[in-house]
Amino acid sequence: MLCATFSQIEIRGKKGRTVPVLLTSEIESNIDLLLQHREMAGIHPENLYLLPRSNFNSKEPIRSTDVLRKYGKEANLCKAENITSTKLRKHIATISQVLNLSRHDLETMAEFMGHDIDIHRSIYRLPQETIQVVKMGRLLSAFDNGTIVQYRGLDEITNYLRFKGGLLTLVL
Incomplete structure (x- = not known):
C-alpha cells in the first residue's frame, strides 16, 4: 500500500552518495507540470536540474538553503534560522531513538538519510x-x-x- 502511495527517486548527496527521496503522486504531478513549462519559465535549455534558477540563463539549481531561509522569514517564525535541512535530518535522527528501532531498522534509516551508521550513532545520540x-x-x-x-x-x-x-x- 505504501509502495503505491510513494515513489522513490535518488539525488546526489554528500561525498557522491545517492540519497533516496520519497514522492507522493501529488508531488510527482507538480514535477511533471514544472517540466512541461520550463521553456515558458525562462529556464536555460542546458540546465538539467529539476529546480533550476530561471535568472540570467543560469545552468545552476536553486539553493534549498536559500529557499528555506526565505520562507522561514516570510512566515515570521520566531527562530527561522532553525529551519534548515541539516537540523531537520538531525531532528528525525534523534527522535528515531525513542522508537526503539532494531539495529537493522536503524541502519536502513541512516542509509536512507545519507548518514554513515557510525556517525549517526555518535553524533545524533540522545542522552x-x-x-x-x-x-x-x-x-x-x-x-x-x-x-x-x-x-x-x-x-x-x-x-x-x-x-x-x-x-x-x-x-x-
Whole structure:
C-alpha cells in the first residue's frame, strides 16, 4: 500500500552518495507540470536540474538553503534560522531513538538519510535521561488516561512492565 502511495527517486548527496527521496503522486504531478513549462519559465535549455534558477540563463539549481531561509522569514517564525535541512535530518535522527528501532531498522534509516551508521550513532545520540523521560512519560500517561492496554506487547512500553499473577507492575 505504501509502495503505491510513494515513489522513490535518488539525488546526489554528500561525498557522491545517492540519497533516496520519497514522492507522493501529488508531488510527482507538480514535477511533471514544472517540466512541461520550463521553456515558458525562462529556464536555460542546458540546465538539467529539476529546480533550476530561471535568472540570467543560469545552468545552476536553486539553493534549498536559500529557499528555506526565505520562507522561514516570510512566515515570521520566531527562530527561522532553525529551519534548515541539516537540523531537520538531525531532528528525525534523534527522535528515531525513542522508537526503539532494531539495529537493522536503524541502519536502513541512516542509509536512507545519507548518514554513515557510525556517525549517526555518535553524533545524533540522545542522552539516556532524555530517552528515559520520553519512555516513562509515555508509560505513565498511558496509565493515567487508561490506555495502557493498547501498548501491551510494544517494546518501548513492555521494557518497563512485568506481569505477575495477572497484575501489571511497573519496573523502576
